Amino acid sequence: MILASSTTVDLARAQFATTSIYHFLFVPLTLGLGPIVAIFQTRWHRSGDERWLKLTHFFGTLFLINFAIGVATGLVQEFQFGMNWSVYSKFVGNVFGAPLAIEGLAAFFLESTFLGLWIFGWNRLSPRLHLATLWTAVVGTWLSAYFILVANSFMQDPVGYKVENNQAVLTSIWALLGSHWAYYAFIHTILAGLTAGAAVVFGVCCWHFARGRNVEIFRPAAKVALIVLVPVSCFNLWFGSHFGILVTSLQPMKISASEAQWDTCSHCSFSLFQIGGFTQQDETPRFSIEIPDMLSFLATGSFSGTVQGLTTLNDDYKANYGPGNYMPPVETIYWSMRGMAYAGSLVALVAVIGAFLYWKRRLERLKWFLWVGVVTAFLPFVACIFGWMLTEIGRQPWIVQGLLKTDSANSPAVSTTWLAISLAVFVTLYIALLVLDIWLMRRYAERDPSSPGEEPGGVAPAPAVGY
Amino acid sequence: MNLQNLWFVLIVVLWSGYFLLEGFDFGVGMLLPFLPRDEEEQGQMFATIGPVWDGNEVWLVTAGGATFAAFPAWYATMFSGLYIALLAVLFFLIIRVISFEWRSRSTSPRWRKVWLWANAVGSFGASLIWGVGFANLLYGMPIDSSGDFTGTFWNLFNGYTVLGGLTVVAIFAFHGATFLTLRTTGDLLARAGKASRDLSLFAAVLGAIFLILTVIVAVNRNDKSVFPPVLPAAIGIAALALAVLLVYRGRWTWAFTMTGLGTIAIVVTLFVSLFPRVIVSSTNFAFSLTVSGTASQHYTLQVMSVVALIFVPLVLLYQGWTYHVFRARVGGPGGEPTH
Numbered sequence: 158m159i160l161a162s163s164t165t166v167d168l169a170r171a172q173f174a175t176t177s178i179y180h181f182l183f184v185p186l187t188l189g190l191g192p193i194v195a196i197f198q199t200r201w202h203r204s205g206d207e208r209w210l211k212l213t214h215f216f217g218t219l220f221l222i223n224f225a226i227g228v229a230t231g232l233v234q235e236f237q238f239g240m241n242w243s244v245y246s247k248f249v250g251n252v253f254g255a256p257l258a259i260e261g262l263a264a265f266f267l268e269s270t271f272l273g274l275w276i277f278g279w280n281r282l283s284p285r286l287h288l289a290t291l292w293t294a295v296v297g298t299w300l301s302a303y304f305i306l307v308a309n310s311f312m313q314d315p316v317g318y319k320v321e322n323n324q325a326v327l328t329s330i331w332a333l334l335g336s337h338w339a340y341y342a343f344i345h346t347i348l349a350g351l352t353a354g355a356a357v358v359f360g361v362c363c364w365h366f367a368r369g370r371n372v373e374i375f376r377p378a379a380k381v382a383l384i385v386l387v388p389v390s391c392f393n394l395w396f397g398s399h400f401g402i403l404v405t406s407l408q409p410m411k412i413s414a415s416e417a418q419w420d421t422c423s424h425c426s427f428s429l430f431q432i433g434g435f436t437q438q439d440e441t442p443r444f445s446i447e448i449p450d451m452l453s454f455l456a457t458g459s460f461s462g463t464v465q466g467l468t469t470l471n472d473d474y475k476a477n478y479g480p481g482n483y484m485p486p487v488e489t490i491y492w493s494m495r496g497m498a499y500a501g502s503l504v505a506l507v508a509v510i511g512a513f514l515y516w517k518r519r520l521e522r523l524k525w526f527l528w529v530g531v532v533t534a535f536l537p538f539v540a541c542i543f544g545w546m547l548t549e550i551g552r553q554p555w556i557v558q559g560l561l562k563t564d565s566a567n568s569p570a571v572s573t574t575w576l577a578i579s580l581a582v583f584v585t586l587y588i589a590l591l592v593l594d595i596w597l598m599r600r601y602a603e604r605d606p607s608s609p610g611e612e613p614g615g616v617a618p619a620p621a622v623g624y
Numbered sequence: 625m626n627l628q629n630l631w632f633v634l635i636v637v638l639w640s641g642y643f644l645l646e647g648f649d650f651g652v653g654m655l656l657p658f659l660p661r662d663e664e665e666q667g668q669m670f671a672t673i674g675p676v677w678d679g680n681e682v683w684l685v686t687a688g689g690a691t692f693a694a695f696p697a698w699y700a701t702m703f704s705g706l707y708i709a710l711l712a713v714l715f716f717l718i719i720r721v722i723s724f725e726w727r728s729r730s731t732s733p734r735w736r737k738v739w740l741w742a743n744a745v746g747s748f749g750a751s752l753i754w755g756v757g758f759a760n761l762l763y764g765m766p767i768d769s770s771g772d773f774t775g776t777f778w779n780l781f782n783g784y785t786v787l788g789g790l791t792v793v794a795i796f797a798f799h800g801a802t803f804l805t806l807r808t809t810g811d812l813l814a815r816a817g818k819a820s821r822d823l824s825l826f827a828a829v830l831g832a833i834f835l836i837l838t839v840i841v842a843v844n845r846n847d848k849s850v851f852p853p854v855l856p857a858a859i860g861i862a863a864l865a866l867a868v869l870l871v872y873r874g875r876w877t878w879a880f881t882m883t884g885l886g887t888i889a890i891v892v893t894l895f896v897s898l899f900p901r902v903i904v905s906s907t908n909f910a911f912s913l914t915v916s917g918t919a920s921q922h923y924t925l926q927v928m929s930v931v932a933l934i935f936v937p938l939v940l941l942y943q944g945w946t947y948h949v950f951r952a953r954v955g956g957p958g959g960e961p962t963h
Binding site: 225232233236255257324571601 | 671674675676677678679681682684685686688689690692693694695696697699700701702703704705707708710711714715717718719721722724725726729730770771772773774777920921923924927928931932935936939942943946949950952
């Protein structure tokens, strides 16, 4: 019985993890590519230069191909709380449901309706109004992200609530909406989205430069992409580490696990890479590369700061919450943190070099770097996946930090068989869609923006897309 | 009226909005394999709902989110109890959503055919399951004292709930065909008109039987009096009967108004029949979930009321504007062909 129930929880977790990660492959692209397409259209609107219009159509199409999957898989996320986590839903609904419902009413309606207006409004709305519909949709996507992150932040750092009759009850909507965690997560996510959007635009430009195709059209796009990418990716590295300091104060276990820091230390060194040292039986790594004092600085903002060790923290948790293991899987968290940080740093590095080459007018001819640019388009997504693994696996064993544990929050009504069926359905469907999406993206990314016949009737401005 | 009941009404409004709007989307989707003669007409049919389907689907997202916020225990029991059914809904909605964006991305006839069928199957499947699912809330599901579903997937099917599913499919198809008569031109328009007439009597009769049965189920299984459920049911039957007359007279705008009213009446009749319960337990009537037993605390409902008061009118305003912008018929002189 106990075995069966732990399998059920594991399957439910596996399903939530799979579907969330998958959903979040499309979210950053929507958040980041939307405003860049809007910038292209704004430039066209202001200058009348046809190149900007072609870029708007070209990247608008890539944006929409992904937006569709983002919408479809987002629906799964909303349903899944109730489907798989009914105990959780009953426990947090009073608080957690509010930002989700507000997201629908205040943001998702805006995003969906105005995007429909943008897609089909090319000849029906005045150019100015048509441009405004895209910017409105972009505002909608950003607002959506904020409300969803408010909901998520309640799982990391619950605020604005009290517990009454075994339920979390909302006491202040302003405390909930003003959660520091939510602000940090929102800015971090928007910056990551912009990084992803700009990196994809830059990667596509690099591909066309490497083939010597459409250079005149893609040059301004590469410039816009770099203007976004350089400051945003660099700032996000700093901001992410700054976010780490907040996490240290609210979820110390997550930070210590992400550093495999077993003992409490000050002047702690940061481990860049290590072999071994991930279990209580094997606390000392066999090999490691370390930067002195760096962990203290990253976690606390001071080179001499104290970082609580996993063992100490676990003892504190036992004293507060009763016997048990309160440590997340250390090795997974350690590598998630590094996967995120290293992928993010590489993007920033490529962006800075790319901007330098652009400035020196050498970018378009430097073949090897152009291929690096193409590969870099994928890195922000890698960083996002690892970032969410760090955030959500690092929260374990809690589903709501300090209030409710994951293994007692799933749906009693949902059997292992049902879960096996649903997991199989989602995995099969999602893999099929991903294969098709990549095929479509590639096909459309490699197309010539100026190719004739692409715009129905050859009239410009024509619908970016149609049916 | 206290806030809990107000929120029950708002949930009914959200589901009604969803059925009214996505109802004709689904109907158009189901007719995709049958009405168009060629790819151009298929494109025109897609284009009639292209600008609006996404906004329409948000009514579902909002209904789900609002149920979560205002009635967490209802949301939790309904979504976990209808697990496999909702999994199927998600599957159908996903393939359908993607068909809209992806179909036109390749000129290969096979690719286009696959996505056309994805939309049709998705529309049909989702409609069927919504009907079965909502009928179950009233007919009763095996729910224990802690509000957890204890049955199997097959418990969801019986004569009444299956009829509910078929009724929703038929009404949506009728609603969609009637919608097409307002948005198409030429031959396609003529065929849409014929489809609407052909479907009208069948859908109206099925709808009337389901509405009458719903009142009977409400009386027999949910301890309700005949009134008030009979009121929305009667309005629904009248609206559907009028819709039949109107399509035969070619009064399309009025006919569409009546299919819309009929669709809303089905949702309203189901929820009025449920009230003050939200899910009937077939295990023990006393275990049934109620409005007051599943509602969030007063403060949450207050906050949500303010949010709804501000945003629902705004949403109606800009969605109404969208329908105004895209009022021209597809393929006619008023609108350019988009495919």
